[in-house]
Amino acid sequence: MESGSIVHIDYDLYNADTEDLIETTRQHVAEEHEKAEPGRTYSPLVTVVGDGRLIAGFEAHLLEAKADEDYKFDIPPSEAYGERDPSAIEVMSLQQLSRAVSDPESLQIGGMVEIGGRNGILKSFRSGRASIDFNHALAGVTLRYQYRITKVVSDRAEKVTTLLETNTGRDGFECAFEGDDLTITLPEFVSYDQN
Known part of the structure; x- marks a missing residue:
């Protein structure tokens, strides 16, 4: 596909190691994996090939793709959201955390928190301290894409x-x-x- 082409893409994104569905543009796939979101309209992704809005590994694959063909390939973390960075896991006191978030009552283990414009996941509370992981949720994950370019806008x-x-x-x-x-x-x- 030529850089700058405007395309419609139906895709399914999986964790390549666990085969868990992460996201899809197809309702029947979401339903098969019991991940359908009520009220959501499933439709192809519309993007400009090579404009940098997609992860590097997917962009590179699109440049070699053709319309109306099915593709399945894996993307290593280095070409997706990067490796997990241990230094992106921060520890702070519960008092600091309570002051840093807008609604301290909504804090829960595994929940998203925003601190200083950064999004993280609250991993644990121990001994009056909280651990927050600011890595991207898909950092360190090998991704598997299955996709088809359903339309090229000409x-x-x-x-x-x-x-x-x-x-x-x-x-x-x-x-x-x-x-x-x-x-x-x-x-x-x-x-x-x-x-």
Whole structure:
């Protein structure tokens, strides 16, 4: 796939060692693994190949991929979220932790905490001290992707609307080219959206 191509990708992401499903764009796969989220709409990922929004190992594989073919491959931690870093596990007193989080009552082992703009997982409470792991949840994990490029967007106007919809999370944009001039008609919600 050429860098800069706008593609729709159906994929399933697994922990390669345990074969646990981490995420998917396909509802039937989520249901098979009892990971379906009520109310979620499952749909292909829309991305620009080579724009750096995906993990390095997946980006590299996409550059060699073709539309409408099934792929299955593993990505080592070094090409995903990195190895686990023991220095990213920090210990602090319960008093420091209580002052650092917005809702100390919601603290629980295994739960997410945000401290100083960093997200971590509360690992333990011992002797008045808390251990927080600031490694990415998938650090040190070999990932297995199964995917298929279901669509390559080639029409100029569709490329623009696809990018607008992907980056705003909304639809209803209309685009028209007249030569090299582009006219974009914004949906009404944009008038009221402060973002």
